[in-house]
Structure formats: C-alpha cells, structure tokens
Amino acid sequence: MNLINETHDINLTSWVESANQANIDFPIQNLPFAVFRRKNSNEEFRGGVAIGDQVLDLNVVATANIFNGLAQEAVVAANAPALNEFMGMGQEYWSALRLALSQALRAGSEHQHALADALVAQSDIEFSMPCHIGDYTDFYTSIYHATAVGRLFRPDNPLLPNYKWVPIGYHGRASSIDVSGQVFHRPNGQTKAPDAEVPSFGPCKRLDYELELGIYLGKGNALGDAISISNAENHVFGFCVFNDWSARDLQAWEYQPLGPFLAKNFASTVSPWIVTTEALAPYRTCWTRDENDPQPMDYLESAHNREAGAFDIQMDVLLESEKMRADGTPACKLSESSFKHSYWTVAQMVTHHTVNGCNFLPGDMLGSGTQSGPDHEEAGSMLELSRGGKESITLANGETRTFLNDGDKVIMRGWCEKEGFNRIGLGFVEGTILPAK
Amino acid sequence: MNLINETHDINLTSWVESANQANIDFPIQNLPFAVFRRKNSNEEFRGGVAIGDQVLDLNVVATANIFNGLAQEAVVAANAPALNEFMGMGQEYWSALRLALSQALRAGSEHQHALADALVAQSDIEFSMPCHIGDYTDFYTSIYHATAVGRLFRPDNPLLPNYKWVPIGYHGRASSIDVSGQVFHRPNGQTKAPDAEVPSFGPCKRLDYELELGIYLGKGNALGDAISISNAENHVFGFCVFNDWSARDLQAWEYQPLGPFLAKNFASTVSPWIVTTEALAPYRTCWTRDENDPQPMDYLESAHNREAGAFDIQMDVLLESEKMRADGTPACKLSESSFKHSYWTVAQMVTHHTVNGCNFLPGDMLGSGTQSGPDHEEAGSMLELSRGGKESITLANGETRTFLNDGDKVIMRGWCEKEGFNRIGLGFVEGTILPAK
Numbered sequence: 063m064n065l066i067n068e069t070h071d072i073n074l075t076s077w078v079e080s081a082n083q084a085n086i087d088f089p090i091q092n093l094p095f096a097v098f099r100r101k102n103s104n105e106e107f108r109g110g111v112a113i114g115d116q117v118l119d120l121n122v123v124a125t126a127n128i129f130n131g132l133a134q135e136a137v138v139a140a141n142a143p144a145l146n147e148f149m150g151m152g153q154e155y156w157s158a159l160r161l162a163l164s165q166a167l168r169a170g171s172e173h174q175h176a177l178a179d180a181l182v183a184q185s186d187i188e189f190s191m192p193c194h195i196g197d198y199t200d201f202y203t204s205i206y207h208a209t210a211v212g213r214l215f216r217p218d219n220p221l222l223p224n225y226k227w228v229p230i231g232y233h234g235r236a237s238s239i240d241v242s243g244q245v246f247h248r249p250n251g252q253t254k255a256p257d258a259e260v261p262s263f264g265p266c267k268r269l270d271y272e273l274e275l276g277i278y279l280g281k282g283n284a285l286g287d288a289i290s291i292s293n294a295e296n297h298v299f300g301f302c303v304f305n306d307w308s309a310r311d312l313q314a315w316e317y318q319p320l321g322p323f324l325a326k327n328f329a330s331t332v333s334p335w336i337v338t339t340e341a342l343a344p345y346r347t348c349w350t351r352d353e354n355d356p357q358p359m360d361y362l363e364s365a366h367n368r369e370a371g372a373f374d375i376q377m378d379v380l381l382e383s384e385k386m387r388a389d390g391t392p393a394c395k396l397s398e399s400s401f402k403h404s405y406w407t408v409a410q411m412v413t414h415h416t417v418n419g420c421n422f423l424p425g426d427m428l429g430s431g432t433q434s435g436p437d438h439e440e441a442g443s444m445l446e447l448s449r450g451g452k453e454s455i456t457l458a459n460g461e462t463r464t465f466l467n468d469g470d471k472v473i474m475r476g477w478c479e480k481e482g483f484n485r486i487g488l489g490f491v492e493g494t495i496l497p498a499k
Numbered sequence: 500m501n502l503i504n505e506t507h508d509i510n511l512t513s514w515v516e517s518a519n520q521a522n523i524d525f526p527i528q529n530l531p532f533a534v535f536r537r538k539n540s541n542e543e544f545r546g547g548v549a550i551g552d553q554v555l556d557l558n559v560v561a562t563a564n565i566f567n568g569l570a571q572e573a574v575v576a577a578n579a580p581a582l583n584e585f586m587g588m589g590q591e592y593w594s595a596l597r598l599a600l601s602q603a604l605r606a607g608s609e610h611q612h613a614l615a616d617a618l619v620a621q622s623d624i625e626f627s628m629p630c631h632i633g634d635y636t637d638f639y640t641s642i643y644h645a646t647a648v649g650r651l652f653r654p655d656n657p658l659l660p661n662y663k664w665v666p667i668g669y670h671g672r673a674s675s676i677d678v679s680g681q682v683f684h685r686p687n688g689q690t691k692a693p694d695a696e697v698p699s700f701g702p703c704k705r706l707d708y709e710l711e712l713g714i715y716l717g718k719g720n721a722l723g724d725a726i727s728i729s730n731a732e733n734h735v736f737g738f739c740v741f742n743d744w745s746a747r748d749l750q751a752w753e754y755q756p757l758g759p760f761l762a763k764n765f766a767s768t769v770s771p772w773i774v775t776t777e778a779l780a781p782y783r784t785c786w787t788r789d790e791n792d793p794q795p796m797d798y799l800e801s802a803h804n805r806e807a808g809a810f811d812i813q814m815d816v817l818l819e820s821e822k823m824r825a826d827g828t829p830a831c832k833l834s835e836s837s838f839k840h841s842y843w844t845v846a847q848m849v850t851h852h853t854v855n856g857c858n859f860l861p862g863d864m865l866g867s868g869t870q871s872g873p874d875h876e877e878a879g880s881m882l883e884l885s886r887g888g889k890e891s892i893t894l895a896n897g898e899t900r901t902f903l904n905d906g907d908k909v910i911m912r913g914w915c916e917k918e919g920f921n922r923i924g925l926g927f928v929e930g931t932i933l934p935a936k
Contacts, residue, residue: 196633197674202757212756222755227698228689232757233670233764237634237858238722247723249855252665252796261664263796266855285675285766286684286936312855318659319649320639320669321758327670328855329722359689359700418686418703418749418765419936421674499723499856 065343065370069093069164072484076167077174078181080114087477087487088112093163094300094335094489095145098187107190109140109148112335112489113167115184122180123166128173133162145193145336149299150424152281156299160340189241189334192302193278193425198239199415200274200306200326200429201231205405207434207442214450215314226356229406229414234306234429235327241334242491246307248468248498249328253311261315265498268310268451269466273379273442273474275401275430276304276332277408285421291364294409297422300336303377303476303491306429307331310445310465332427333476333491341486345478346370349407361417362410371407375488376400377433377476379442383461384469393473394458399435399442468497502780502807506530506601509921513604514611515618517551524914524924525549530600531737531772531926532582535624544627546577546585549772549926550604552621559617560603565610570599582630582773586736587861589718593736597777626678626771629739630715630862635676637711637743637763637866638668638848640841644871644879651887652751663793666843666851671743671866672764678771679928683744685905685935686765690748698752702935705747705888706903710816710879710911712838712867713741713769714845722858728801731846734859737773740814740913740928743866744768747882747902769864770913770928778923782915783807786844798854799847808844812925813837814870814913816879820898821906830910831895836872836879905934 068074069091075082076090088094094112099105109120124141127134136159139148148155166173202208205225212220224230248269254261280299283289289297306326313325349371351357364371377400382393406414411428432442441447447455448464455463466472476488505511506528512519513527525531531549536542546557561578564571573596576585585592603610639645642662649657661667685706691698717736720726726734743763750762786808788794801808814837819830843851848865869879878884884892885901892900903909913925 197672199672199760200757215756224691224698224752224755227691228753230753230757230760232760233672235634235636235670235857236673237860237863238856240722247856250725251855254661254664260793261661261796263798285677288687288936309855315661316665316667317756317758318661319652319754319758320637320667321754321756323636323667323669324852324855324857327857356697359698361700415761418688418746418761419675419684420672420761420764423674426674499725 065346069160070344070483072482075169076113077169077171078113078116078167080116085485086114087489088114089484089486090164090167091484092337092341092486093160094337094341095140095192096334096336097143097145097190097192100182101186101188107143109142109145111163112184116181117184117187118177119180119182123177126176128166128176129162132158143190146425149193149278149280150282153296156280156338157340160338191241192334192336195236195239195425195427196423198234198236198427198429199231200234200431201229201411202431203229203404203406204431204434206403206436207432207446210434210441210446214445229411231411231415232321238327239330239332241332244329244331244493245496246329247496249309249312249324250498251309251312251324252315254315266309266312269495270308270310270444271379271466271472272306272308272432273377273399274304274306274432275375275476276302277428277430278336279422279426280424282422282424283416286419288419289412289416291362291367291409291413294412295339297412298339298408300338301342301375301488302336303333303474303488304429305331305472305474305491305493329493331491331493333489335489337486337488342373342478344483345374345480347372347374347402358410362413367407367409371409372402372404374400374402375476375478377474380473381457382471382473383457383467385461386459389459391459397439397441397447399433399440401430401433403433403435404430466495468495470495502783506597507781507920509919512606513550514606514608515550515553515604517553522922523551524926525551526921526923527601527604528921529774529778529923530597531774531778532577532629533771533773534580534582534627534629537619538623538625544580546579546582548600549621553618554621554624555614556617556619560614563613565603565613566599569595580627583862586630586715586717587719590733593717593775594777597775628678629771629773632673632676632862632864633860635671635673635864635866636668636852637671637868638666639868640666640843641868641871642842643840643873644869644883647871647878647883651882666848668848668852669758675764676767676769678769681766681768681930682933683766684933686746686749686761687935688746688749688761689752691752703746703749706932707745707747707881708816708903708909709743709745709869710814710836711741711743711869712812712913713739714865714867715773716859716863717861719859719861720853723856725856726849726853728799728804728846728850731849732776734849735776735845737775738779738812738925739773740770740911740925741866742768742909742911742928742930766930768928768930770926772926774923774925779810779915781920782811782917784809784811784839795847799850804844804846808846809839809841811837811839812913812915814911817910818894819908819910820894820904822898823896826896828896834876834878834884836870836877838867838870840870840872841867903932905932907932
C-alpha cells in the first residue's frame with residue numbers, strides 16, 4: 063500500500079513565499095485544517111488551511127468555485143463554523159480537497175490570482191474548536207507511562223495483567239475541551255493524604271499536564287458495526303497535540319473503582335490545527351511487538367498495521383512560569399518524546415473501540431494517552447518527571463517544580479521529520495493556570 | 500421552600516378524557532416532554548407533551564400562539580427536533596410553560612377548541628431521543644449495589660474507602676444512547692476466565708441490564724463556575740428511566756485501572772418521556788445519612804437537601820423472553836426498587852460534578868447508577884440477583900437465567916405515588932438483544 067503521492071513531494075514550492083522557508087510547521091506538503099476568524103472581529107468562524115505564516119480562508123475558496131467534483135463539495139462543507147460535515151464525508155473527499163489545495167497553492171498555479179484575497183496572516187486570527195467533539199475517549203498507549211504511573215500507585219504490581227492484551231481506554235469529558243490558549247482555574251476537590259484519617263477539601267496540590275496526541279475520527283460507523291483493522295485508518299481524519307490536564311491528588315482518592323473523573327474533566331486543551339492522516343503518510347513507520355510479549359489478538363492484527371501502523375510524530379513540552387514572563391526569559395523544555403513508542407497503533411485503538419459495536423460520529427476524538435518514551439527524561443507528565451512528587455525538577459532559570467504552579471503556562475509541540483521529505487509540524491497547544499476560585 | 504403549586508392539585512381534571520382515569524402514567528399533573536412524530540411518516544420530529552393516552556403536539560401549540568410571555572417563548576423553543584434549547588432556558592421558562600399547559604389542558608379551558616387538533620394518539624407515534632446528549636456521566640449512588648458488586652469483585656473489601664465521601668461517577672459514552680425500542684447485537688470482546696492463562700475473544704457471556712434513572716441537565720454552567728448545592732436543582736430539567744446495559748465479563752477483564760469501557764458503551768437506552776423536576780415535587784422526601792457514617796462535606800450539605808433532596812421514584816424491571824413472546828405469556832417481573840435509597844441526592848451529584856469547574860451543557864445526562872434496594876430481591880441487575888452468576892433465577896414460566904439470553908426484551912418502568920396526590924409515571928424503556936454478529 064503506497065501512501066505517498068504527489069502532495070508529499072519535497073520539491074513542491076508555493077506561491078505563498080513564507081511556505082517555502084526551511085523547518086517551518088506549514089509547508090505546502092502539510093495543509094492542516096482549523097476553524098478561525100480575524101481576531102476581535104464579529105466574523106463567522108469558518109474553515110481554514112495553514113500555508114506558511116498565512117491561513118487560506120475556505121470561505122473565499124468555496125465561494126470562488128474554482129475546484130471541481132469531490133474537492134468542491136468538500137470545500138463547501140469545510141466552509142462552516144465546525145468541520146464535522148467535511149470530516150464525515152470520508153477519505154475520497156479529504157484526499158480530493160488536499161490535492162486541489164496542493165495544486166492551487168503551488169508556485170505557478172492558475173488559481174494564484176483568484177486566491178490572493180483568500181490569505182489571512184496567522185498573526186491576525188483567532189481559533190475556535192475545529193469541530194464539535196461528540197465523544198472523547200482517552201487511551202493509555204504508552205507502556206512506559208503506564209508502568210511509571212502504575213509503580214507510583216501500585217509499587218508491587220505496576221503494569222496490570224490486561225495491559226498487554228487490551229488497548230486500555232476510558233471515556234472522557236467532551237464539554238471541557240477547548241482550543242489552545244485555554245486559561246482555567248486550578249480545580250478544587252476532595253483529596254486524602256496517605257496518613258490522614260479523613261479526606262479534606264481544597265485546591266488541587268498536584269496539578270499536572272499530560273503530553274498526548276488527539277486523534278480525530280472522520281467518517282463514523284453505525285451502532286453495531288465494528289470497524290475492522292484493515293478499514294480502521296479510513297475513519298481517521300487527522301491529528302493534533304493535546305494536553306490532558308490532570309489533578310493527581312484528586313485522581314488518587316477518587317479513581318477506584320470506576321476510573322478518573324473530576325481529576326480530568328476540568329479542562330483539556332487541543333492545538334488548533336488538524337494535520338490529516340494523509341499528510342502524515344511519509345512519517346509512518348513499522349509497528350513491532352516485542353517477541354516476548356503477547357502478540358495482538360486476531361482482530362487487532364494486520365500486515366499493514368505491522369508495516370506502517372506507527373506514526374513517528376515527535377513531541378515536546380515546555381513550561382513558561384510567571385517569573386519567566388516577567389523576566390522576559392523564554393519557556394524551558396521539560397521533555398521530548400515520540401508517538402512511535404506507542405504500545406498500540408491508532409488503527410488498533412479504532413478497531414478495539416468499535417469491536418463491541420460502539421459507534422463513532424464524525425469529530426469524535428481519541429486521546430493517545432500520555433506519550434512517555436522509554437527513558438525517564440522522555441516522560442510526558444510531571445508525575446513521572448518528579449517521580450511522584452519526590453524529586454524536584456529544576457527549570458532553566460533556577461526555579462523548581464514538582465507539579466504545576468499558578469501562573470504556569472504549558473506549551474506542547476508536535477512535528478515530523480524524515481530524510482527525503484519536508485519537516486511538517488502540528489503547531490502547538492498552550493494553556494495557563496489561574497489560582498483556584 | 501414550598502415546591503407544590505396548583506399544577507400538582509389532585510382535583511385537576513382534563514378535557515382529554517383519557518387523562519382522568521385512575522392509576523395512569525400521564526394525568527394532567529404530570530405533563531412530561533418527549534420528541535415524536537407520527538409512525539412511518541416523513542414528518543419532522545418535534546416536542547410533545549403526554550396527556551392521558553394522547554400526545555399534545557407542540558408544533559400545533561407553538562403555531563396557535565395562545566400562550567404569552569415566557570410560556571410562548573418556551574413552547575416555540577420546544578417545537579424542535581431536540582429539546583436542548585428549551586432545556587437551556589432555565590427554571591422560569593420551564594415553570595411558565597408547565598403552568599400554561601396545565602391551564603390549557605384543564606377541563607373547561609378556553610383553549611380546548613384551539614388544541615383539539617393538537618392531539619395525536621400515543622399508539623400512532625414514534626419517538627426520537629428527546630435531546631442531544633453532549634456528555635453522559637454515570638454515577639454509582641446505590642450503596643447496596645456498590646456493596647453487592649464490590650463483594651463479587653473484591654470479597655474482602657467490597658466497599659472502597661472513598662464511597663461514603665465521594666459521589667463516585669465516571670464518564671460514559673453518549674453516541675450509543677438511544678430511545679426505548681433499541682435493538683442491539685450482543686457485544687463481542689475480550690474476556691478472561693479466572694482459570695485461563697490468556698484471554699479469549701468472542702460474544703459476551705454475561706450480558707446484564709442496570710436499572711437506573713437518567714437525569715437531564717437543563718441550564719448549563721460556564722467552565723470554571725461550580726454549581727453550589729443550594730442552586731443545583733435549578734439546573735435539573737427532569738428524569739427518565741434508563742437501562743445501562745453491561746457486559747460483565749468484558750468489564751471484569753478491562754476495567755482496571757481506568758474503569759469500565761467496552762463493557763458499557765455498546766448500548767444504553769432511555770425512556771422517551773422526560774418527567775420534569777417540578778412534576779416530581781410532591782414525591783420528594785427527606786434525605787438522611789446514617790449517623791454512624793461520615794456526614795457529607797460542607798459543599799455537599801444543605802438544609803433543603805436534608806429536607807427534600809431525595810425523590811421517591813419507584814422502579815421495576817421485567818423480562819420478556821422469546822418463549823414468552825411465542826407462547827403469548829406476559830413479561831415477568833424481576834425486581835422492584837426506589838430511588839429514595841440513593842446514598843447521594845441529585846443535587847449532590849450536580850454539585851460534586853462541577854466543584855472542580857467542569858461545565859454542563861443543556862441536555863447532558865447523569866445516570867443514577869443501578870438502583871438496588873437494601874434487600875437482595877430489590878437488586879437492579881442480574882449480576883446481583885444471580886449472585887455473580889452462581890444462582891439461577893427462575894422466571895414465571897419456568898425458564899431460568901443467570902444473565903440475559905439472545906431474544907430477551909428487558910422492560911423498566913418508573914412511577915411515583917403519594918397520599919393526597921395523583922400517581923404519575925415515567926413511562927417505560929425497553930430494549931431487545933439480538934445474537935452477536
């Protein structure tokens with residue numbers, strides 16, 4: 063299955079000059095989607111595509127009526143305050159629009175004149191959520207994260223017996239997911255210190271981030287119809303960077319026996335751009351399972367999944383404290399990891415989620431779970447970096463943390479690089495913590 | 500706080516004759532909302548109100564323009580294929596429309612002539628979901644259920660230490676909730692027998708129902724704004740009967756450490772009518788906490804909650820097997836219980852859910868959790884009735900069950916009765932199991 067096509071060609075350049083610079087997130091080979099409008103305007107939110115430091119306004123493109131067939135139908139659907147309808151159209155439409163956009167934005171395109179008015183500087187826009195997320199499910203696909211966290215909660219039994227068989231996931235809260243720039247108050251709640259007789263109530267003392275990818279479902283499935291692993295990727299529209307904020311002390315007290323609840327649902331933040339599965343084709347890689355581990359059950363196994371099921375999406379997380387902002391010092395990096403370490407692939411998540419007949423709707427989101435890498439330095443949460451709060455982390459300016467402070471801004475980025483292809487980026491997601499109410 | 504008003508008066512009668520019979524679900528004191536259309540028609544779905552064996556078509560009522568002020572605004576909003584907008588208007592609007600409907604449907608009303616064409620026989624209609632459920636959260640408020648189930652999973656430690664402090668809840672799947680009449684295939688999935696070395700894949704062998712109430716949120720709250728217990732009930736639009744189908748063998752293998760997932764999200768079924776919180780006022784009762792138990796934390800405590808926080812909603816569950824249908828014998832009752840046994844009140848659920856700033860949207864649903872009563876015979880699931888599948892349940896026609904068979908239809912009903920007031924009913928929810936695919 064050759065997933066590479068002309069839209070990935072490293073030699074393509076754009077008539078949008080800023081898209082031709084080296085090492086940027088949004089060259090013409092990327093073409094991610096978001097929903098935007100001009101900052102401080104009363105404009106309707108509508109779909110847009112990133113190109114260099116500009117966004118291509120899909121309202122203008124749809125109205126210009128320069129595309130044909132599926133591509134034109136798709137761009138009309140994407141000219142909306144939420145991309146759900148477009149996402150629900152399926153692979154043929156996504157791919158047709160991608161090709162049409164790639165051709166229209168290439169150097170020498172006949173459409174350059176028609177689209178000159180369709181560009182808005184990214185510095186002049188604000189985003190909304192790219193789609194309505196009906197249901198959000200968080201997975202737990204990093205075995206390094208599961209082991210490190212399990213060790214803190216259950217030192218003798220860090221990795222539960224089901225982990226290597228079941229792509230563990232649980233339902234999350236969709237209403238409190240917002241787009242990058244989210245600012246929220248430190249949550250209040252019940253906690254119980256290990257040595258306390260009774261729980262107490264107050265602001266969370268162990269506020270944390272989780273470095274995740276968000277995976278958007280495109281075309282859904284009818285209730286009762288499982289999605290086979292060979293068909294799973296046709297349902298995956300694209301990816302974003304995702305911060306699944308977590309209140310560790312609330313979680314420790316509340317999570318048994320039905321799982322995390324108030325520890326997770328106070329805020330979750332997505333990056334604004336959805337990088338399509340098609341754009342990520344060059345950065346796919348083989349997926350392997352250690353031969354000493356159980357191999358996946360039949361319903362989670364396919365040759366294609368072995369050959370190209372994994373995505374080498376690199377990610378990092380940075381922290382900008384109030385002091386850094388006051389001093390004008392830049393945010394400092396806390397860790398860096400890659401989604402290629404995931405114990406389960408996206409296709410396996412999709413197939414497992416629907417094997418009982420559960421239905422996806424266009425725009426539903428899966429969280430990858432915290433993407434910690436094999437080394438301690440690659441941990442995707444402060445819980446892991448500080449070894450359960452026992453070791454202080456020293457920041458670049460000398461400040462220390464075990465968990466997040468009020469005023470801290472957390473920034474996460476994602477990108478892909480591969481010999482013979484352009485670097486493309488997922489952009490970034492940021493969020494800031496206010497004091498508890 | 501006197502919650503009783505003229506709409507609850509037992510002496511009210513309606514010009515819709517069928518509403519004046521004894522012991523029916525929908526006398527004029529009830530007035531629940533649903534979304535319906537004529538069976539096998541291409542009509543738009545729209546809001547309706549049950550009265551006797553009829554439904555009052557809110558499209559006709561809204562168009563007739565016979566109400567004033569808030570009531571007219573409310574009925575216009577409820578003339579829609581989903582009630583979310585109406586539910587989001589808040590208590591004043593709900594109450595104004597209830598009073599206007601009560602007056603218009605009373606014997607001798609000046610509006611009888613205008614509304615004669617607004618009645619459709621309930622036998623001639625079909626329902627859709629009454630609203631779009633953005634997020635669904637399932638609670639676990641029956642201590643009898645929590646103890647009985649806990650004993651099966653953890654014999655030495657049935658009730659976890661947090662149970663008496665935290666209104667335990669977890670996020671569920673909204674996409675697979677459908678309205679009464681839902682027919683679904685037995686789910687497939689991974690299970691692991693206690694004596695097996697590795698898990699196996701196949702149809703669920705321990706398919707179960709859960710007898711619950713569904714609680715619909717009306718007016719929402721902004722992210723970050725907790726809802727205090729004194730204000731909680733103003734956000735609760737109404738109640739339905741809810742079957743939270745469960746695959747016990749899938750659950751046992753998958754649920755640690757993040758909670759139930761595929762064991763729950765293959766199907767959940769609501770009754771079509773939403774009985775408003777206002778209609779339930781007469782059947783409210785005091786809420787007590789055993790003096791030997793921990794008392795609620797301050798944020799979950801109020802005098803009103805003590806005085807009238809509980810709802811004495813009686814519920815039962817019946818089973819109709821394929822054989823019963825073939826033989827023409829009626830469904831047989833499995834158990835009966837009441838929501839008054841709940842360890843936590845609805846107000847406590849709402850307040851706890853938002854204490855960390857989590858936001859509700861109009862139409863969000865809370866499940867009460869399985870409402871098992873104190874006696875074994877009052878258990879709200881087969882898992883409990885069959886003591887974990889160890890004791891066979893004999894049905895009225897001599898068939899036996901430990902869990903549900905293919906072809907079984909499960910029917911749940913809810914109703915309220917109190918001296919000095921009419922009986923009102925929540926109607927029923929039913930669903931039928933097809934063989935695994």
